[in-house]
Amino acid sequence: MDVRADASGRDAIRGRGAVVAALMLSMALAALDSTIVATAVPQIVGDLGGFSVFSWLFSGYLLAVTVSLPVYGKLSDTFGRKPVLIAGSVLFLLGSSLCAGAWDMASLIAFRVVQGLGGGAIQGTVQTLAADLYPLEERPKIQAKLSTVWAGSAIAGPALGGLFASYADWRWIFLINLPVGAVALWLIVRHLHEPSRVRVPLGRVDWPGALAVFACGGVLLTALVQGGVAWDWLSAPSLALFGTGLALVAVVVLVERRAADPIIPGWVWRRRTIAAVNLALGALGLLMVAPTVFLPTYAQSVLQLAPVAAGFVLSTMTLSWPVSAALSQHVYRRIGFRNCAVLGIAAAALTLFAFPLLPYPGSAWQPALLMLLLGATLGLFQLPLIVGVQSTVGWSERGTATASVLFCRQIGQTAGAALFGAVANGVLASRLGGAGSLDSVARSLDDPTSVADPERLRRAVDAAVDWVYVGAGCAAVAALLVLLFVAPRRFPVLQEEQQTPQQDQLSPTQQAD
Numbered sequence: 001m002d003v004r005a006d007a008s009g010r011d012a013i014r015g016r017g018a019v020v021a022a023l024m025l026s027m028a029l030a031a032l033d034s035t036i037v038a039t040a041v042p043q044i045v046g047d048l049g050g051f052s053v054f055s056w057l058f059s060g061y062l063l064a065v066t067v068s069l070p071v072y073g074k075l076s077d078t079f080g081r082k083p084v085l086i087a088g089s090v091l092f093l094l095g096s097s098l099c100a101g102a103w104d105m106a107s108l109i110a111f112r113v114v115q116g117l118g119g120g121a122i123q124g125t126v127q128t129l130a131a132d133l134y135p136l137e138e139r140p141k142i143q144a145k146l147s148t149v150w151a152g153s154a155i156a157g158p159a160l161g162g163l164f165a166s167y168a169d170w171r172w173i174f175l176i177n178l179p180v181g182a183v184a185l186w187l188i189v190r191h192l193h194e195p196s197r198v199r200v201p202l203g204r205v206d207w208p209g210a211l212a213v214f215a216c217g218g219v220l221l222t223a224l225v226q227g228g229v230a231w232d233w234l235s236a237p238s239l240a241l242f243g244t245g246l247a248l249v250a251v252v253v254l255v256e257r258r259a260a261d262p263i264i265p266g267w268v269w270r271r272r273t274i275a276a277v278n279l280a281l282g283a284l285g286l287l288m289v290a291p292t293v294f295l296p297t298y299a300q301s302v303l304q305l306a307p308v309a310a311g312f313v314l315s316t317m318t319l320s321w322p323v324s325a326a327l328s329q330h331v332y333r334r335i336g337f338r339n340c341a342v343l344g345i346a347a348a349a350l351t352l353f354a355f356p357l358l359p360y361p362g363s364a365w366q367p368a369l370l371m372l373l374l375g376a377t378l379g380l381f382q383l384p385l386i387v388g389v390q391s392t393v394g395w396s397e398r399g400t401a402t403a404s405v406l407f408c409r410q411i412g413q414t415a416g417a418a419l420f421g422a423v424a425n426g427v428l429a430s431r432l433g434g435a436g437s438l439d440s441v442a443r444s445l446d447d448p449t450s451v452a453d454p455e456r457l458r459r460a461v462d463a464a465v466d467w468v469y470v471g472a473g474c475a476a477v478a479a480l481l482v483l484l485f486v487a488p489r490r491f492p493v494l495q496e497e498q499q500t501p502q503q504d505q506l507s508p509t510q511q512a513d
Contacts, residue, residue: 022187031153050105064116067217073403088121144326276487285412324379337388344380431460
């Protein structure tokens with residue numbers, strides 16, 4: 001933040017506003033990249049080929065973001081947020097440029113991994129800086145703005161991807177990142193000024209731990225993403241990956257215990273507050289698979305909606321979520337962080353369990369209404385937990401704590417996709433006599449004439465998605481139990497969180513004076 005000891009209040013506010021604009025632009029890059037590519041896949045495959053491996057356009061990016069989060073969190077605590085965010089932004093823009101020039105599917109997947117390594121720095125550091133810039137009582141403002149960015153990206157991403165793919169060229173979905181990212185980067189360089197801190201030699205950074213985390217996370221996430229898709233769960237490749245992943249977990253534990261300053265310190269699990277939020281947001285990632293992955297298929301297959309209309313059914317959740325998050329401060333200030341989250345996740349569980357009660361085939365407004373309610377409940381759940389965790393740690397631990405909860409949410413989402421995919425495939429196989437799977441449903445949406453009995457398929461998809469939502473409801477109940485029996489009643493908020501943004505930016509000597 002562009003705040004100095006002799007700056008006026010107006011200059012301080014202007015400087016903070018410029019940094020917030022940069023954070024929102026940076027977050028928009030990462031958020032759009034999760035949605036804009038999906039609608040351009042047919043054009044990308046038609047140009048580059050590689051249909052059998054195109055799913056790695058998403059899996060590769062997700063893997064890179066997830067495994068890099070804890071590393072960037074620790075680096076931002078060690079070297080400061082600004083250098084990590086700048087490096088991540090440059091890496092993301094480099095990956096975007098390379099993706100635009102990809103010559104085949106293999107090169108595009110490799111460059112998407114580069115993008116993901118930059119995206120991990122953006123996601124974690126932006127959330128950490130949001131807590132650095134604002135004191136506790138003002139943090140819902142910036143978090144609501146960031147939530148709005150995610151909501152807007154969820155709606156605008158598919159539309160922009162379709163427009164570029166249809167009327168320009170699919171490469172523009174990556175090239176558009178360059179001017180937006182350049183503006184964000186300039187604002188960060190120009191206006192973000194952190195207080196001077198003790199420089200840490202590069203040799204003291206836990207590079208072996210970082211490498212071990214990368215390897216372990218990459219292997220286990222690959223096993224979860226590709227299991228049941230590229231190979232059977234009990235096949236040799238799957239068992240080999242899981243076995244290697246478990247061995248690497250032991251390596252990570254061994255390396256981190258011996259490290260003087262580990263990438264994943266033990267306190268992120270020893271402190272009840274952070275451990276509980278890690279588990280609760282892991283469950284959130286798990287349950288989010290139901291609406292984000294399976295609801296569009298339900299809307300198109302069961303409700304017979306066009307893709308655009310199916311997207312609208314899901315978008316109602318992204319409309320209510322940021323509004324609820326912005327208003328959550330009025331709730332948690334009265335009843336506390338934990339109780340506000342308990343209220344939200346309990347209502348979310350009831351909403352998820354209500355989905356199987358919808359009539360068959362039903363109308364589009366019915367799941368749309370449930371998604372509107374679900375977004376409102378999850379806004380009361382997620383934001384108080386993130387703000388609460390960030391308020392229990394000081395500057396030197398905030399990046400690691402924030403990355404920890406985001407990492408667990410990503411892991412939950414990856415595990416949920418694998419788990420609920422297996423559940424849906426099992427139900428489809430049972431209802432269709434062993435011949436059904438999510439792939440066959442996708443093919444039927446592209447070519448309805450390929451299905452011998454469309455009504456039977458519709459009912460099978462309805463049953464499969466119902467069971468997925470039951471599983472998501474169980475994940476919400478698990479999060480509720482974690483909050484009730486693991487999380488403390490009152491989060492141990494640090495007194496220093498009451499400092500003004502100007503005080504936060506002063507050096508320790510200036511604060512003492």
